[in-house]
Structures are given as C-alpha cells and as structure tokens.
Amino acid sequence: MSMDKVQIPWTDSDGKPGFWGALHSLPRRVYHSVFRSRPIPANDLERSQAVAANFFFHLHSAKVQERTLRFKTTLGLGLLSLYTFVILVVTGILLMFYYVPTPVEAYDRMLDLRGAVFFGTFLRNLHRWSAHAMVGLVFLHLMRVFLTGAHKAPREFNWMVGIVLFLLTLLLSFTGYLLPWDQLAFWAIVVGTSIASYAPVVGDELRYVLLGGDSVGAEALLRFYVLHVAVLPVVLTTLIGLHFWRIRKDGGLAKPREK
Amino acid sequence: MTTANLNPERATEAVEGRRTFISWITAGALVLSAGLMGIFNLIFLRPRVTYGPPSKFRVGKPDGYSSGAEVVFPAARVVVRRRGDEFAAISLVCTHLGCVVNPTDSGFDCPCHGSKYDSAGNVVAGPAPKRLSWYRIAQAPNGELEVDKRKEVDSGTYLEVKA
Numbered sequence: 157m158s159m160d161k162v163q164i165p166w167t168d169s170d171g172k173p174g175f176w177g178a179l180h181s182l183p184r185r186v187y188h189s190v191f192r193s194r195p196i197p198a199n200d201l202e203r204s205q206a207v208a209a210n211f212f213f214h215l216h217s218a219k220v221q222e223r224t225l226r227f228k229t230t231l232g233l234g235l236l237s238l239y240t241f242v243i244l245v246v247t248g249i250l251l252m253f254y255y256v257p258t259p260v261e262a263y264d265r266m267l268d269l270r271g272a273v274f275f276g277t278f279l280r281n282l283h284r285w286s287a288h289a290m291v292g293l294v295f296l297h298l299m300r301v302f303l304t305g306a307h308k309a310p311r312e313f314n315w316m317v318g319i320v321l322f323l324l325t326l327l328l329s330f331t332g333y334l335l336p337w338d339q340l341a342f343w344a345i346v347v348g349t350s351i352a353s354y355a356p357v358v359g360d361e362l363r364y365v366l367l368g369g370d371s372v373g374a375e376a377l378l379r380f381y382v383l384h385v386a387v388l389p390v391v392l393t394t395l396i397g398l399h400f401w402r403i404r405k406d407g408g409l410a411k412p413r414e415k
Numbered sequence: 416m417t418t419a420n421l422n423p424e425r426a427t428e429a430v431e432g433r434r435t436f437i438s439w440i441t442a443g444a445l446v447l448s449a450g451l452m453g454i455f456n457l458i459f460l461r462p463r464v465t466y467g468p469p470s471k472f473r474v475g476k477p478d479g480y481s482s483g484a485e486v487v488f489p490a491a492r493v494v495v496r497r498r499g500d501e502f503a504a505i506s507l508v509c510t511h512l513g514c515v516v517n518p519t520d521s522g523f524d525c526p527c528h529g530s531k532y533d534s535a536g537n538v539v540a541g542p543a544p545k546r547l548s549w550y551r552i553a554q555a556p557n558g559e560l561e562v563d564k565r566k567e568v569d570s571g572t573y574l575e576v577k578a
Contacts, residue, residue: 343514347527350512361461369465 215400217408224409229304233297238396240290245389247283255335257381259374262337287329294325306410314402317395324392331384334377345380346372470564473555477502477576485518493550493562494518501573504562505536506548516547523547535570546570 173181192209193202207213223229254273255265269276298318301307307315334345349372353363368375403409468490480486480497487494492507492515507523509516514527522533530541537546551566552574560574 343527346514347512365457365461368462369467370470371467373467375462375466 215404217404220408221411224411230409231296231300233293233300237290237293237297240286240293241392241396243286244283244290247279247286248385248389250279251283252385257335257377259337259377262335262377266336266338287332291325291329294322298322301410304410308410311402311406311410314399314406317399317402321392321395321399324388324395328384328388328392331380331388334372334380335384337377342372345376349376471561473559473561474504474552475560476558477554477560487518489515491562491564493564495552495560495562498573500577501575502552502560503571503573504550504552506550506564508548509543510538510545510547511541511543537570 193206197203197206204219207216251269254269254276256262266280269280271277273279301315301318330348333348334341349363349366352366353359355362364370366376366379367373368379472488472491474486474488474493474495477497480495480502482497482499484497485494486496487507494505494507496503496505507516507518508514509525509527509530511525511528511530514525516523516525516530516532522531522539523536524531525541525543528542530543531539532543532547533539535546536549538544549568549570549572551563551568551572553561553563554574554576555561560576
C-alpha cells in the first residue's frame with residue numbers, strides 16, 4: 157500500500173478539507189470569529205492581548221500601576237458609581253414598561269408597580285435606592301479624587317467632565333423625583349423649579365421652559381419624564397465613555413510622582 | 416510633512432491655499448449650522464401653547480358672594496374677596512417658592528417655609544420676598560366676575576360693583 161492512498165478521514169481525495177473537514181473545524185472557526193484570543197492566556201503577552209481584544213475590557217490599560225489596583229487607593233468609588241448607574245438603567249427600562257407619564261395615570265401606575273406587578277416593589281425600590289446610592293457614591297468619588305490631588309494636571313479636563321457627570325446625576329435624581337406624582341413629588345418640584353427661577357436674568361424663562369408652562373402640570377410631568385428616561389441618560393452615557401477613555405489617555409489613575 | 420513633500424508635482428501653493436480655504440468654509444458652515452440648531456432647539460422647547468389652567472377665568476355673579484365673603488378657588492389658586500360692594504382677587508401662591516398659602520384669621524400662612532401675610536397680602540414674617548399678587552378683576556358682559564392672572568394690580572385695588 158503506497159502512502160498516497162492513505163486518506164485522512166476529514167479530507168477529500170485531493171487532501172482538501174471537504175465537507176466533513178469543514179464541519180469538523182466549524183466550532184473552532186466560530187469560536188475564533190468571536191474571540192480573538194485563546195480561552196485561558198498562557199503568558200503575559202497573551203494576557204495583555206486578551207484585555208485589548210475584549211470589547212468589555214478594552215477601556216482598561218494593558219498595563220497598570222500595581223498600587224492603583226489596591227482597593228484603598230480609590231475605594232472603588234468610580235466603578236461603584238458606574239454599577240449603580242447600570243442597575244438604574246436596567247431597572248429603569250423595566251419600570252418604563254408599566255409607567256405612564258400623565259397626571260391621571262402616573263400615581264396609580266406607581267401604586268400598581270408596588271401592588272400588582274411581579275417583583276414590582278423590588279424593582280422600584282432597587283431603582284430608588286440605587287438612585288440615592290449613586291448620588292452619594294458620585295459625591296464621595298469626587299471627594300476622593302480631590303483629596304488625593306487627582307484633579308491636577310494632566311487630569312484637569314477629566315475632572316471637569318466628572319463635575320458635569322455629577323451635575324447630570326443630580327438632574328437625573330431631580331427629574332425622577334416628580335414621576336411618582338404624589339404630594340411629596342409635586343411640592344418638591346414646585347419648590348425646586350421656583351429655586352431655579354431665582355437664577356439671574358434667565359431664571360423665570362428657565363422655569364417656564366422646564367415646566368412647559370407657568371405651573372407644575374401635565375406638561376411638566378411629560379418634560380421631566382423625557383429628560384429622565386431619554387435625554388439625560390444618553391448625555392450621561394456618552395460622557396461616561398469620554399470619562400473612562402480619558403483616564404487611559406491621561407496615563408491611568410493618579411499616583412505620587414516617581415522619586 | 417506638507418503635501419508638497421508627498422506629491423511635489425501636484426501640491427502647488429495654489430492647491431494648498433484652496434484646501435485651507437475649503438477647510439475653513441466647511442468648518443464655518445458646520446459651526447454655524449450647529450449653533451443655529453442649538454438656538455432652534457431652545458425656541459422649540461419654549462412652548463407657544465400651554466395646557467395648564469387658563470389665566471383668565473370667571474368666578475360667578477356678584478350676588479353669589481355675601482358681604483365679607485372670601486371664596487377660595489383651589490385650582491386657580493386665587494381667593495375672591497367681597498367687602499361691601501367691592502371685589503378683589505388675591506393670589507394664594509407664596510412668593511417665596513410657590514407653595515399654596517392657607518387663609519387664616521389674620522391673613523395667609525404658607526405651610527412650606529413659614530411665611531406669614533396679613534389680610535392685604537403684605538409679608539409679616541418668614542422668608543417671602545414680596546407681597547401676594549393682587550389680580551385684576553372685572554365684570555364680563557353677562558354680569559359674571561372675571562379674574563385675569565396676567566394683569567397684576569396694586570395692593571388694595573377693589574372693583575366696585577353697583578347692585
């Protein structure tokens with residue numbers, strides 16, 4: 157028997173892969189079309205490639221300072237803020253399935269969320285507590301950055317982006333406050349928008365545009381809803397992307413100057 | 416590296432000048448259109464029509480009020496007062512931060528931050544920066560009283576209605 161008669165099972169007579177060969181290699185090709193690196197990296201080079209090749213990790217630097225990874229450096233406050241925001245987006249989208257932003261429906265829908273929707277109380281409370289937590293965490297994150305001097309050059313721009321993110325967080329909190337449409341929400345927005353009208357020059361106009369009229373009513377509820385579920389989250393998400401990207405471009409987390 | 420280095424034959428000074436010119440025109444057009452869109456969006460957000468309670472509304476015939484009566488219209492946030500043959504309409508919106516004040520024996524009290532007003536709406540205590548508004552009240556052709564919240568009048572301005 158000569159060697160050329162031996163046929164590898166998954167090749168055809170010409171030695172090409174053929175149907176069975178293609179089928180055999182299909183899982184591997186599908187895997188590699190999705191993942192650019194091996195499942196478990198074997199060395200440092202592959203490890204850094206795995207980080208760079210993964211969409212969810214690509215914001216990370218391939219190399220970081222060891223001390224910036226220690227928990228006590230940052231207390232994890234930035235990422236915790238992000239996690240609360242992710243929770244708020246997910247629970248918020250689920251709440252949108254049942255909430256209707258009209259004066260006739262809003263309050264009843266809020267009560268239904270608590271009484272008639274499967275896991276509704278949990279969802280609403282998760283959304284509410286995460287919102288409170290996010291305001292606190294973002295504030296603490298700002299404090300940490302300031303007290304460790306991480307707002308100084310070359311990170312001044314990212315510090316300002318962070319300030320805007322903090323203001324957007326407060327605005328999201330404020331716009332969400334009106335949506336239950338109960339007495340607390342209503343009068344809080346009456347008072348809050350009146351405070352806005354004390355702003356010099358543009359104050360009264362600002363209140364009028366914010367409320368869509370002179371008083372807190374159906375227009376105000378609709379406007380706050382659109383701001384809360386569409387405008388502000390989109391702006392916030394975009395700026396979060398910019399914020400994280402700048403952390404990398406500014407050389408990772410702040411650290412003491414090399415001696 | 417300038418374009419002349421990349422392609423010495425084509426990149427004359429005239430071409431460079433033209434490119435710079437086109438870049439500036441394009442950038443200018445983009446900035447202009449973005450600015451205009453910003454302004455248009457602001458105008459768009461300012462409603463031309465509002466759907467809240469109307470600023471001008473009727474509050475019934477004068478005979479419906481006994482002398483000395485003070486009738487509160489909760490939706491309009493106005494109290495209509497009759498003294499003898501005279502009528503006045505006073506705002507119930509606190510001038511501090513917009514809460515609705517409650518009529519009391521001595522005048523009006525705000526539940527939110529403790530502002531107190533006398534019966535003419537002048538500030539007696541609390542953080543309120545100015546007196547309660549007095550609105551123009553007039554008699555419509557059918558004899559009903561009509562309050563116009565767009566038109567403020569001096570404190571103590573009463574409409575005399577002849578019986």
